[in-house]
Amino acid sequence: MKFKYQGSDSFNNEIDKLLKDEFTPGDLATLLKRNNLDVESTLLAVIEQSKPIIKATFGEGFWEDHFTYLDEVIDSVESIYPDKIADIVFKNKNYLIYNSGVYVKPRAEKYVLTKDLKVRQYDAIKHNHKENDWLESNQKIIKTNLIGKLLILIVNKFLHLDPYGIGLSFEANKPGWNDAMNGLPGLFASGVSETIELLKLTRRVNRYLKTHSHEKVLILKSTNDLIFETSKLKNNNDFSYWQERMTLLEDYRLLLEDNNHELINVEFSKYETFIKSVIETLEKAIEKAKTINEVIPTYLTYEASDYEKLNKVNDRGEELVRVRSFKLKPVASFLEAPARYLKTIDRVEEASKLYKVVKETELYDQQFKFYKTSIDLTNESPEIGRIHAFTKGWLERESNFVHMTYKYLLGLLSAGLYEEFYEETKTNYICFMDPNVYARSPFENSTFIAPSNNPDKSKHGQGFVARLTGSTAEFLSMWHKMFFGDKLFVYEDGELNFTINPKLHKSFFKDGSVSTTLFSTIDVEIINPSNLNTYDTSVDKIVLTNKEGLEETFNGNKVNQLWSLMIRQKSINKIKVYIKREDTKWE
Numbered sequence: 001m002k003f004k005y006q007g008s009d010s011f012n013n014e015i016d017k018l019l020k021d022e023f024t025p026g027d028l029a030t031l032l033k034r035n036n037l038d039v040e041s042t043l044l045a046v047i048e049q050s051k052p053i054i055k056a057t058f059g060e061g062f063w064e065d066h067f068t069y070l071d072e073v074i075d076s077v078e079s080i081y082p083d084k085i086a087d088i089v090f091k092n093k094n095y096l097i098y099n100s101g102v103y104v105k106p107r108a109e110k111y112v113l114t115k116d117l118k119v120r121q122y123d124a125i126k127h128n129h130k131e132n133d134w135l136e137s138n139q140k141i142i143k144t145n146l147i148g149k150l151l152i153l154i155v156n157k158f159l160h161l162d163p164y165g166i167g168l169s170f171e172a173n174k175p176g177w178n179d180a181m182n183g184l185p186g187l188f189a190s191g192v193s194e195t196i197e198l199l200k201l202t203r204r205v206n207r208y209l210k211t212h213s214h215e216k217v218l219i220l221k222s223t224n225d226l227i228f229e230t231s232k233l234k235n236n237n238d239f240s241y242w243q244e245r246m247t248l249l250e251d252y253r254l255l256l257e258d259n260n261h262e263l264i265n266v267e268f269s270k271y272e273t274f275i276k277s278v279i280e281t282l283e284k285a286i287e288k289a290k291t292i293n294e295v296i297p298t299y300l301t302y303e304a305s306d307y308e309k310l311n312k313v314n315d316r317g318e319e320l321v322r323v324r325s326f327k328l329k330p331v332a333s334f335l336e337a338p339a340r341y342l343k344t345i346d347r348v349e350e351a352s353k354l355y356k357v358v359k360e361t362e363l364y365d366q367q368f369k370f371y372k373t374s375i376d377l378t379n380e381s382p383e384i385g386r387i388h389a390f391t392k393g394w395l396e397r398e399s400n401f402v403h404m405t406y407k408y409l410l411g412l413l414s415a416g417l418y419e420e421f422y423e424e425t426k427t428n429y430i431c432f433m434d435p436n437v438y439a440r441s442p443f444e445n446s447t448f449i450a451p452s453n454n455p456d457k458s459k460h461g462q463g464f465v466a467r468l469t470g471s472t473a474e475f476l477s478m479w480h481k482m483f484f485g486d487k488l489f490v491y492e493d494g495e496l497n498f499t500i501n502p503k504l505h506k507s508f509f510k511d512g513s514v515s516t517t518l519f520s521t522i523d524v525e526i527i528n529p530s531n532l533n534t535y536d537t538s539v540d541k542i543v544l545t546n547k548e549g550l551e552e553t554f555n556g557n558k559v560n561q562l563w564s565l566m567i568r569q570k571s572i573n574k575i576k577v578y579i580k581r582e583d584t585k586w587e
Contacts, residue, residue: 061173
């Protein structure tokens with residue numbers, strides 16, 4: 001995202017020159033640091049006086065998994081501002097709806113009969129004339145609240161559950177996280193990973209419903225109607241239920257082509273039946289998925305077992321068809337669905353069972369003791385995508401793709417498998433790898449590491465293509481849980497509390513102590529003289545020191561509201577966390 005500065009402040013020639021045109025926060029932060037100016041405060045002040053400029057150019061299709069990162073962003077914000085949820089989710093009515101001008105075609109326009117008489121889903125999107133980037137009504141940009149946008153997202157994703165009601169369909173030319181599985185949309189494929197993530201998001205909305213049912217949802221009337229029509233559907237048969245859902249979705253998409261939309265206010269409680277129904281259906285979907293294979297599947301494909309010709313052809317001369325029934329064809333096991341599912345499991349026994357099952361499969365490289373994207377894909381159809389053309393153990397095919405491996409490790413930590421997590425970090429964290437084998441600095445993440453199945457033995461264990469994006473984000477999430485626990489702040493009984501629940505292995509402590517930094521400026525020291533695993537014990541007390549040198553002590557792992565606000569405002573210099581001793585409490 002770029003910004004256009006509209007303020008009148010003058011800084012210096014170099015910075016003023018940057019601000020005269022469009023700029024990114026990263027460019028400005030670099031200049032501020034170079035000029036010895038305070039980065040955070042100046043950056044915030046400039047952005048506050050700037051106008052955001054969204055420049056999105058549509059490429060090839062819609063990735064099914066991209067919505068999953070929204071839930072993680074909300075989770076991060078909620079961890080720091082749990083007392084502001086009503087403002088963020090309901091009161092702020094400045095959320096826009098992006099209008100790409102690209103629409104997903106209905107089934108009657110994208111289900112085709114190929115020359116070799118196979119039914120496929122091709123050419124699934126169409127470009128319409130677009131006048132503006134944002135959805136409008138009567139030439140005025142529509143603004144809604146976050147809960148309104150979340151409900152739009154949930155109903156749209158839910159309605160294209162696949163014909164067996166298990167995965168979210170790849171119905172718009174692109175798969176999910178693994179780009180190289182780009183042939184899956186043509187095979188009517190769906191992703192169980194995305195079902196898991198949609199369930200997570202819907203459960204979050206359900207939590208908001210329990211505490212904020214009286215709030216108002218600002219939502220498009222067409223979306224509101226779609227939600228209530230969806231609630232009326234009876235889930236008696238997977239295929240007929242799928243047909244009814246898809247028809248509703250396709251009719252709704254046609255309505256969106258009309259740029260005359262009505263925005264309405266609806267009491268949040270009115271959506272209780274819909275939200276409950278979605279949760280129940282998605283929970284059943286995941287249970288169905290778990291029965292397909294010992295390892296919960298990541299991808300499912302569908303073969304048209306019965307169809308009829310529509311006596312029409314598309315622009316490419318292919319015959320269009322209507323499918324009357326599908327046959328399920330699972331794809332070989334991938335690591336992604338187990339990684340995502342682990343983050344939702346609330347029973348350690350179930351998580352432990354999944355962990356042991358995964359480790360006994362080809363998803364685990366026995367030689368290097370790290371994880372791979374998938375098991376052997378040799379017997380899969382080349383139609384699954386370009387991944388099939390890759391060499392084994394190269395790029396996304398059966399390699400240690402570090403981003404996904406780190407997702408899996410984060411899943412272990414989130415599921416409470418602490419011993420297993422720390423054992424796996426020894427051979428899966430880049431920083432602990434032998435640089436002579438890794439063939440680059442262990443301070444540098446790679447996109448992927450060639451495992452022992454790669455035909456070129458000289459490449460085994462080597463990292464390829466430097467990478468600082470997804471794997472770094474997953475690592476930071478692990479760091480957060482390891483040193484602080486799940487939530488930094490909680491809001492209970494009208495009071496904000498800072499909480500800390502470190503989940504550290506005893507090997508992290510040197511001379512009974514380990515240190516880190518919170519919010520870039522607050523030194524945090526965790527003191528553990530008995531050298532215990534902190535996930536096997538608890539916090540005895542917290543000692544805070546503010547910028548004036550005043551100390552305050554709190555028993556247990558919670559801090560009162562006054563000092564919690566000081567932590568959030570970074571008015572604290574030092575946090576000392578004392579872990580309970582084996583013998584006696586601290587004096």
